[in-house]
Amino acid sequence: MTDFDDILLSGEFAAFREAYAPAVQPAGTAAVRETVRRRRQRTAVATAAAVVLAVAIPVGAEAALDRRSGPPPVPAETGAPTPSATTPSPTPSPTPSTARPTPAAPDGRISRAQLLTARVDLPSWPPGLPKTCTTDRVRLREPQKDYRPEVWGDLRYGDLDGDGATETVALVACRYGEGLAKQVLAFDRDEAGRIVTMGRIVGTHEGMDDITDFTVEADGRVRAQVADIQPCCGTPGWWPQKQWRTYAWTGTRFIQTAGPTKFGTDPRLTDLTLTAGDLVLGPSDASGRRTGSVSITVVNKGPVDVPRLGFDLGTIGEPAGGDLSQCRMAQMSGPEACLLDGLRAGGRRTYTFRFLIDPGRTSGQMSLQAVHFDSQDRYWGDLKPKDNSVDLRTAG
Amino acid sequence: MTMTREPRLGEPPPERAADRPERPERPGGIDFDRFYHAHFRSLTLQLAAYCGDLSQAQDLVQEAFCRAFARWSRVSRYDDPVAWVRRVAWNLAASRWRRLRTAQSWLRRQREEHVPGPGPDRVALTAALADLPTGQRRAVVLHYLADLSVTQIAVQEGVPEGTVKSWLHRGRVALAAQLATTNEVNDHD
Numbered sequence: 001m002t003d004f005d006d007i008l009l010s011g012e013f014a015a016f017r018e019a020y021a022p023a024v025q026p027a028g029t030a031a032v033r034e035t036v037r038r039r040r041q042r043t044a045v046a047t048a049a050a051v052v053l054a055v056a057i058p059v060g061a062e063a064a065l066d067r068r069s070g071p072p073p074v075p076a077e078t079g080a081p082t083p084s085a086t087t088p089s090p091t092p093s094p095t096p097s098t099a100r101p102t103p104a105a106p107d108g109r110i111s112r113a114q115l116l117t118a119r120v121d122l123p124s125w126p127p128g129l130p131k132t133c134t135t136d137r138v139r140l141r142e143p144q145k146d147y148r149p150e151v152w153g154d155l156r157y158g159d160l161d162g163d164g165a166t167e168t169v170a171l172v173a174c175r176y177g178e179g180l181a182k183q184v185l186a187f188d189r190d191e192a193g194r195i196v197t198m199g200r201i202v203g204t205h206e207g208m209d210d211i212t213d214f215t216v217e218a219d220g221r222v223r224a225q226v227a228d229i230q231p232c233c234g235t236p237g238w239w240p241q242k243q244w245r246t247y248a249w250t251g252t253r254f255i256q257t258a259g260p261t262k263f264g265t266d267p268r269l270t271d272l273t274l275t276a277g278d279l280v281l282g283p284s285d286a287s288g289r290r291t292g293s294v295s296i297t298v299v300n301k302g303p304v305d306v307p308r309l310g311f312d313l314g315t316i317g318e319p320a321g322g323d324l325s326q327c328r329m330a331q332m333s334g335p336e337a338c339l340l341d342g343l344r345a346g347g348r349r350t351y352t353f354r355f356l357i358d359p360g361r362t363s364g365q366m367s368l369q370a371v372h373f374d375s376q377d378r379y380w381g382d383l384k385p386k387d388n389s390v391d392l393r394t395a396g
Numbered sequence: 397m398t399m400t401r402e403p404r405l406g407e408p409p410p411e412r413a414a415d416r417p418e419r420p421e422r423p424g425g426i427d428f429d430r431f432y433h434a435h436f437r438s439l440t441l442q443l444a445a446y447c448g449d450l451s452q453a454q455d456l457v458q459e460a461f462c463r464a465f466a467r468w469s470r471v472s473r474y475d476d477p478v479a480w481v482r483r484v485a486w487n488l489a490a491s492r493w494r495r496l497r498t499a500q501s502w503l504r505r506q507r508e509e510h511v512p513g514p515g516p517d518r519v520a521l522t523a524a525l526a527d528l529p530t531g532q533r534r535a536v537v538l539h540y541l542a543d544l545s546v547t548q549i550a551v552q553e554g555v556p557e558g559t560v561k562s563w564l565h566r567g568r569v570a571l572a573a574q575l576a577t578t579n580e581v582n583d584h585d
Contacts, residue, residue, distance in 0.1 A: 005572035012521050012575060013540035017441055020450055026436040027458045029429045035462045130449045145526050147448065177447045177489050178530070335554075 108167040108188035109157055110195055115170065115187065116140055122149060123200040125174055125181050133174035133181065140172065147175045152182070158216030160186055160198070161249045167198060169216055178232050180204075182211045184224055184247075186254070201247045201254040202226065207263065210240060221248045221257065228263040238378055241266055270345060271301040271383040272309075274370040278395035279316075281357065288359040291320060294392060295352050298370045302345035309349075310337035310371035310379060316392065317355035317366075324353050330377045337371055337379065366392040426472050432461055435478050439485060442541045446533060447489040448522045460485035479552055482542070486534070524574040532567030535560055 110118075122135040130147040143150045152171045160167045168187045173180040186198035201222050204211060210230035215223050224247065227240035245259035275297050282291040300306050311327075312335055313319065319327060319338065327338035343349055353368075369389035372380040382388050436457060444453035460481045464471045471477050525533050534553060538544045546564070550557045 005568050008572050008575060009536075009540060009568055013445070016445060016521050017541065020441055020444055021437060023450060024437045024440045024454060026433065026440075027454075029432045029461075029465075031458065032428075032432065032462050032465045036466045128452065128455065130452070146523060177449070177452060 107165050108198075109165075110155070110168040110187055110189070112151070112155055115151065115155065115168065115195065116142070118195040120187065120195060120197050122172065122185065122197060123183060123203065125183075126203070126205055129174060129176050129181055133176070140170075143173070145175075149174045152180075156214065156216045158218075158220055158222075160216070160220045160222065161188075161251075162220060169201065169214065169222060171211060171214060179209070179230050184211060184214050184222065186222075186249075199249075199253050202245065202256070204230070212240075212242060217246075221246050222254070223247075223259075228266075236378065239381065265383065266381075268304065269381055269383050270304045270306060270372055272306065272343075272370045272372060273299045273301060273384075273387040274368065274390055276368060276390045276392055279355075279357075279366065279392040281394055281396040284359070289317075289356045290359075292317060292355045292357045292394070293322065293352060294355075294368075295350060296368065296390075297348060297350045298343060299348045300343045300345055305342060305344045306372045307342045307375040308339045308373035308377065309341065309343050310339050310373045311353075312337050312369040312371055312389075313353075313355075314367045314369070316368065317357035320354045320356045322352040322354040324355075330373065330379075332371065332379050337373070339373055339377070366394075368392060426477070428465060428468055428472070431472075431477065435481065436461070438542070439478070439482055442482065442537055443485050443489055445522065445525060445537045445541055446486065448526050452489070453485075456485045456489050457481070483552060520575060524571050527574065528567050528570060531555075531559070532563045532570070535563035536567040536571060539564055 116139075119137045119139055122138050124135055125133045132147045133149060138149050141148060141150050143152055150173050152173045156169045157166045158169070159165065160169070165188075170185055170187065171182060172185050173182045181204050183203035184201040186201055188196055188198045190196050201214075202211065202224050204226075208226050208228060210227035211224055212227055213225040217223060223244050225242055225244050227242045229235065229240045231237045231240060241263050243260050243263070245261075246257050247254045248257045277295045279292045279294045282293075284290050298309060308330075310330065310332070312332065313324075314335075319325075323340065324338060326340055329336045330339045331337075340351070367389050371388070372382060374380065439460075440450070440453050440457045443457055444450040447453055447456075463484055464477065464481050471480055474480055525537070528536065531553070535549055538549045538552065539546075544552065546557050546560045549560045549564075553560065
């Protein structure tokens with residue numbers, strides 16, 4: 001680095017500050033108070049709404065599927081489309097001109113290069129995305145590090161609407177902070193051969209924050225692997241719960257027709273609680289450090305066994321014996337944790353931990369947390385994280 | 397031994413006050429409204445530089461203040477409540493699923509006004525920042541926009557000072573190189 005770099009950057013950041021400062025619009029403290037007040041009230045309402053949704057979606061899906069009137073597949077000009085197993089629909093044609101064969105449906109098999117050069121309209125993104133996550137006349141791009149709609153992974157093909165021609169399915173994403181909003185989209189061609197967006201098959205939304213894979217089935221349905229959370233920036237890759245959900249075209253849009261419709265409480269998690277007595281301090285040694293001893297109790301309220309019980313020792317001090325002498329250190333998001341033997345659901349155990357504590361530490365800086373580790377030394381969240389940690393008080 | 401940790405779901409970030417001088421007790425705590433207005437703007441600008449989007453930054457900082465308000469009697473007594481709010485906001489930014497659960501529902505109800513997007517000349521800086529690895533980006537933004545010292549950044553990030561120095565050094569070099577290129581390309585504008 002040179003001084004020149006520093007001067008350049010100071011200038012850039014100063015200009016940034018000046019350019020943006022007038023645009024900042026604090027929502028205000030009244031909004032803060034209102035938000036906090038509302039949050040304290042709303043749990044019951046949210047639960048009721050989720051139940052209604054879970055019931056309503058499958059019923060709607062059944063009804064819509066009956067209308068999925070696949071016209072008999074017509075051979076496309078190139079490549080034989082996979083004929084669907086369904087018999088031709090007996091629905092009478094709305095126009096009586098049955099003598100004339102229907103023209104072949106436009107070929108919607110779109111190559112990656114073709115898709116990336118077209119201008120397409122996209123379904124709306126979730127609220128709160130950068131304004132560069134546009135929807136009108138979008139030129140899709142290969143994934144890169146800016147906040148614009150991109151095509152992720154391979155395209156897949158199938159006859160989604162039973163028109164006898166192939167359509168194209170793509171996972172389109174737009175960056176949002178360090179995560180991605182994603183949509184599985186179907187593309188087709190119109191009579192003039194232009195690429196058009198058929199519709200959104202599924203998109204990420206609150207509580208279903210990731211789409212990790214998708215396939216197009218022989219019958220034209222699309223299966224998507226979705227996850228409740230999108231791991232990024234420190235969230236472990238094993239935390240998301242994943243599900244396969246199936247979607248089908250109704251004639252006007254895609255709806256879910258099979259698979260679970262929501263994520264419940266993660267069945268892999270348990271509820272640990274940690275309680276601790278006072279941290280009893282001994283006399284100072286020559287360097288001013290004192291021994292500290294604390295008795296702690298951990299209860300696993302269930303429902304699952306904890307193969308290894310981990311302790312995040314925070315910044316209390318250097319481990320100096322007691323049950324800490326049994327520690328096997330394992331990596332967590334940033335810190336290392338001390339791993340001890342497991343604790344079955346319903347189990348309770350008391351430990352004594354000893355530390356060497358530097359002078360000047362005060363109670364606010366000494367917290368201790370129990371963490372659920374599995375048999376592969378992977379750490380997990382907790383059903384009630386609040387009672388997993390304590391701030392130690394000192395005595396003596 | 398230095399042990400640090402990220403704040404985890406549903407809990408406030410740990411206090412990292414190891415190196416701060418002791419301050420007298422503030423028996424009544426500090427006034428939330430004054431605190432909010434004194435720091436909202438600067439915290440938003442820092443986060444906007446970090447996450448590349450002003451309206452998002454604004455929402456996340458608002459969310460962080462909501463969380464601070466919900467436990468204000470405690471947060472107000474911390475040695476450095478601003479660091480607490482900054483840390484919460486940054487963690488929200490770093491974790492999309494948490495953000496969607498909170499900021500998004502907030503957004504739907506609250507945001508009516510239009511927040512102007514970045515001017516083209518400022519996009520270069522945010523784009524260059526976006527190319528930095530997270531640690532470097534955090535260090536550079538905290539240094540240049542929050543005016544934090546190496547020691548303070550080390551405390552906030554929970555890493556040794558040497559790591560912060562290395563982040564800052566590498567971040568500056570990469571950023572300066574990229575901005576120099578961008579400026580050359582844009583000179584004809």
